[in-house]
Amino acid sequence: MHNRALDPRCSRRSPTSHHPPHATPSPVCAGSGPFVAQPHSLVVVSATTALLTDHYELTMLQAALARGTAGRRSVFEVFARRLPGGRRYGVVGGTGRLLDDLESFRFDDDELAFLEHNSVVGGPTLDWLSGYRFTGDVWGYGEGEAYFPNSPLLIVESSFAEAVVLETLVLSVLNFDSAVATAASRMTTAAGDRPCIEMGSRRAHERAAVAAARAAYIAGFTATSNLEAGRSYGVPTRGTSAHSFTLLHDTERDAFTAQVDSLGKGTTLLVDTYDVEEAVRLGVEIAGPELGAVRLDSGDLLPQAKEVRALLDSLGARDTRIVVTSDLDEHAIAALAAAPVDAYGVGTQLVTGAGSPTAGMVYKLVARADDDGTMVSVEKKSEGKISHGGRKYALRRRNARGVAEAEVICVGHEPVDASAEVRSSAEGAEFLAERPLLVPLVRDGEIVGREPLAAARERHERSRAELPRTALKLSRGEPAIPTRWEDRP
Amino acid sequence: MHNRALDPRCSRRSPTSHHPPHATPSPVCAGSGPFVAQPHSLVVVSATTALLTDHYELTMLQAALARGTAGRRSVFEVFARRLPGGRRYGVVGGTGRLLDDLESFRFDDDELAFLEHNSVVGGPTLDWLSGYRFTGDVWGYGEGEAYFPNSPLLIVESSFAEAVVLETLVLSVLNFDSAVATAASRMTTAAGDRPCIEMGSRRAHERAAVAAARAAYIAGFTATSNLEAGRSYGVPTRGTSAHSFTLLHDTERDAFTAQVDSLGKGTTLLVDTYDVEEAVRLGVEIAGPELGAVRLDSGDLLPQAKEVRALLDSLGARDTRIVVTSDLDEHAIAALAAAPVDAYGVGTQLVTGAGSPTAGMVYKLVARADDDGTMVSVEKKSEGKISHGGRKYALRRRNARGVAEAEVICVGHEPVDASAEVRSSAEGAEFLAERPLLVPLVRDGEIVGREPLAAARERHERSRAELPRTALKLSRGEPAIPTRWEDRP
Structure with a gap:
């Protein structure tokens, strides 16, 4: 089902994929929750989530298929420009649900008949959708993790076609669940x-x-x-x-x-x-x-x-x-x-x-291949909104007492771990520890990021505990730690 | 399926039911929407909606079954104490979806196993739930209708047991959809x-x-x-x-x-x-x-x-x-x-x-039978919240120019239509026209209130058009028309 060799669309994919080696896979869900024997098997979901999607995702797909650009390898990123309501930190919610919904994202006969009957897209696009399986990679902040403005919360890397159609569903799940969390x-x-x-x-x-x-x-x-x-x-x-x-x-x-x-x-x-x-x-x-x-x-x-x-x-x-x-x-x-x-x-x-009933996260194309396969960072340039192109890597920097002090984002390549570095400060030498934030969720179309709900709950407790005390203030204010863009070798 | 004679629970029901004769049934959905041949048959819903329910509905059911009060004929009413955000009117949304969800409200093996495994309720209650079918009556404001504080938006009349378990689902659907509408x-x-x-x-x-x-x-x-x-x-x-x-x-x-x-x-x-x-x-x-x-x-x-x-x-x-x-x-x-x-x-x-992401509607018991079957109005008495007991009937009073001027609520019995009455006003004699607001949605467990979505859209347009101009102000203020409690013969 997720065999890349069997999928003709995969011939357009860049052979290189970028698994951050420092991000250890989350424990695979063993099918046991705290109260029910098989919680995942009992999740009540509809037959398919494929139409929980905005019309324009499919018309963009159609135009890109016709133009020959749909197969360009692409990196989409989910981030929030700001924390709503003067909050000091945000909490990632919905990741586990998103993986379930992703698995159910299929265009079956009913969906295709609707799209055809309503002339949403035409024949070649319907053919493409009928075989849709996501075969790419997804990394994300672990569920329950604290986040800050511009944290790269989810990274979807695949062909443009495979990734663009997931935009609406990804944002629906993460925006609602994160707002509540x-x-x-x-x-x-x-x-x-x-x-x-x-x-x-x-x-x-x-x-x-x-x-x-x-x-x-x-x-x-x-x-x-x-x-x-x-x-x-x-x-x-x-x-x-x-x-x-x-x-x-x-x-x-x-x-x-x-x-x-x-x-x-x-x-x-x-x-x-x-x-x-x-x-x-x-x-x-x-x-x-x-x-x-x-x-x-x-x-x-x-x-x-x-x-x-x-x-x-x-x-x-x-x-x-x-x-x-x-x-x-x-x-x-x-x-x-x-x-x-x-x-x-x-x-x-x-x-x-x-x-703040929604988290205000967006799903943006930050890099894509050009005709000869070279990845190019892209970003919107018009006034009023700032974006940062390029594939991101994220670390949470902590001081010697284990207190978070910055969200470190590196662009384009994986940062060298600076955990062993010594920083001179007014109080003397201080050891920095950095914790990678992106964990693999989907690899070559296969879901690898499932975990028991208790794991997300524990992650949240740990993540909140390492934030500086100002994070726990209920008043409106600035994010508890700054987001730093760093360019490291 | 909705045959009352076959359902032993119905023996406790009062034989009298109260269909407002002035409320003509909405057109039954002919199965055709504007764009899809069979929209209702294609609604993607889970197998059952029965667990979209708060735990306490079922424990209250258990206690009432054990006490012998579960079969008391009861009237529950949905209303909003106020309009959120200084709005001038509210709009009823979700009625059609609620009817779909109600039809799917069944406790099948999976649901019963979960309730048993987690000791939510015990054996006799599980037996009762396994045969659950709503066999009562529901009236409601037509979908798209404008509403005001204390408008009786939905009235559910059945045994206590049959009605109490619907509380959460009814409110979820109406609160969200009405907030958006x-x-x-x-x-x-x-x-x-x-x-x-x-x-x-x-x-x-x-x-x-x-x-x-x-x-x-x-x-x-x-x-x-x-x-x-x-x-x-x-x-x-x-x-x-x-x-x-x-x-x-x-x-x-x-x-x-x-x-x-x-x-x-x-x-x-x-x-x-x-x-x-x-x-x-x-x-x-x-x-x-x-x-x-x-x-x-x-x-x-x-x-x-x-x-x-x-x-x-x-x-x-x-x-x-x-x-x-x-x-x-x-x-x-x-x-x-x-x-x-x-x-x-x-x-x-x-x-x-x-x-205002939720409409703030509540679902309250307003009348119930006592041991000899007499219906008794009930209401909560403690400070801070005002309720009005008793089965309600609602009319929208309009002046001779067709402009709405009051939401008229009568308690306990159906009001005589005052449409033909003549009122003396400063400008001379004025004819009043009153429009009944409650339409039958479910009768003896059978859904009778389905209608095409276009009917709700048209109802909203008509309802909004008859409101006074102040209703269309976007600033915060009072409801566009007052809610009047009247006691008529």
Whole structure:
């Protein structure tokens, strides 16, 4: 299927490919997630993702095929010109989903019939699409990795034709998932050791909700309300109850009794349907001090949490936790740091990226072959937008204390590792350590970058931990580390 | 499949159902869209939508089943407490998609195995879910209809059990699609007679992008870049070209020649890769005055459009159109009203709801039966959130000139039509006309509300046209008409 020798399009490809030797492959997914035996095999995906694509990708393909330029070896790069919303860092999300979607990117009879019937493209292009398999290489920042303006987040190297048709899908996945992961990371920072639970499905498109739950988990959320995220990706799922459940019953006592009888004393009771104090007393009366938690979903949460904590303690329910929900964002979470809150349920603000619902990443051609196969760096020249042509390599430079201090981008060739270099500074000699950021995701069309979701979650934790403290500020500001373009031998 | 007599759960249902007799059924979809022979049959959906659901819906179900209250006849209502972002009106989007998703809401072996393996719910609940079919009734505002705070946008009437499990899916679909439709309507208002083309797929989750294209079309957009929206829903698709296409070629002349040769003189050339003036001259040189359009994607669009228009005219290309893109929102579109622009391509701001990426709708239990079958209105009482219990009916009141002047909501019983009433006003006697807003969507579990997408688009156009002029203001403000609660015999 990915045999290059069998694919006539590959004859146009440059024989050279550029695997960064310092980038070790991520562990191949062993098919086991934390909660489901075979999470990847259970991902619910449509038969093909090929039409999740902008019309112009295919008309450009047609024109390039006709002109004889479609086979020119090309390097496309995904990057963001800036971090949205004055954020200090971004978080890469969606890489794993993208690999799944890439595998399903096929033009079958239905897709081709649609394209033909609507005259999107003509016969030769349809023929080309009917055999479409991506046979090139993809490198990318590991999922969960922090990123900065101009970080080369994904590099797609193949013929122009094979790469251009992936633009829309690549950006859709990375822009949405990264927006959510970035917002989620700020929330889990603000929450500190207290768990954050993702509850935003109802405020996002029904499929985007699943991706949001997954992205939030990568960025440190402990669980989600979304069952499909549990099934597809093994994210732990959790639930409390809604006002409707209380209102269904003749009395709050009936409702609480029904819930505790069925779900156990460890359940979480929603206590703000009528009177919070009465409900808390009732809950402890019914479940005893083993009552798992109470949820507050309205009102002024800071004083209310204090009152409820005092009440629970006075009733002997010292281990009963307090869960708060109610349109929380990272600032509201931070403002509750002094409140006796045990867990945060976060919904709307998470799935909408807390004010930045898309990451603003773009997919740009940065290099392509000319007629004799020489790779040429290319970039747009018009006013208002700055691009940097050429194949990129990226390193995160850390100081002797392991704190990140720069995003180093080298153009055109792989940088010599400067880890052993000694730098003179005001404080004396300092060792620099540099960490390569691009890992192989697809090699000769074969997906090599699959990993368990837990690996992305751990990567995020490590990556965030090495950022300077300013990165964790919630206020608007500059990126936590500068992006440096270096030209090394 | 929807035979109530065969379903033991139906024995608990009240025999009375409340079809508003003044709401005529929407035309059943004849299976034909504007561009595809069988759009509905081609919708790419996963096998089941049942796990696009919050964990707590199923645990509430379990507790209610155990308590014996799950079969209580219940009325759930979708409404929004406010319009986001100081908007003057909202636009209902997603109804048609919701009906598709509802039809696919089934718990098959895979779903049940996941729920069992993860101990989400236990045996009796799994048994109940395995036979799940929605057998109740749903009414809703027609898709494309304008709405206001507290408009009863969707009413689901069935057993508690059957309705509660739909909460997450209902809200996901309506919240996202309505947010996009609402933003889109403001954009098409700002654009006036100039066409708006949806190009935001890359800035939204890949499946949400398809829904966004559909919602934008309902709200007056003329086309989308998204091919899946063309295939699934018959939305016309369009494309221009990207900077990568120009950069692929050795010269801009090569690129433009390739594009015009392959796609015809009517194509749209992207002219801002290098120098706009040179590119426009080159485009007209290659395609002649029949050049379809040029696209501007950067720079100061107002003066640039004027310069390009003058240049095109001076070159004899008087019919060549100017398409602008570049992070447009409704305000940017309005600001270009005086520029010689022929079409707007709108991306990021559209798919992210132009600052309001979710509509904030909620799904609340407003009435339910007690033990002897009597329906009881219910509502949450705690501070901070106001709800109104009871089954709602809604009318849009219009004055003698056909201009909407109030959203009239009646609780508990169907209002007598006041269309024939005469009201004394300062200007003399005035005839009131009231238009019922709720149409039947599902009756006894059978979907009756399907309609062609064009019907929703036309409904939106009519609905917006009858709003007072203040509704079309883009500034932040109050809803264009008040919501009035009336108690009529």
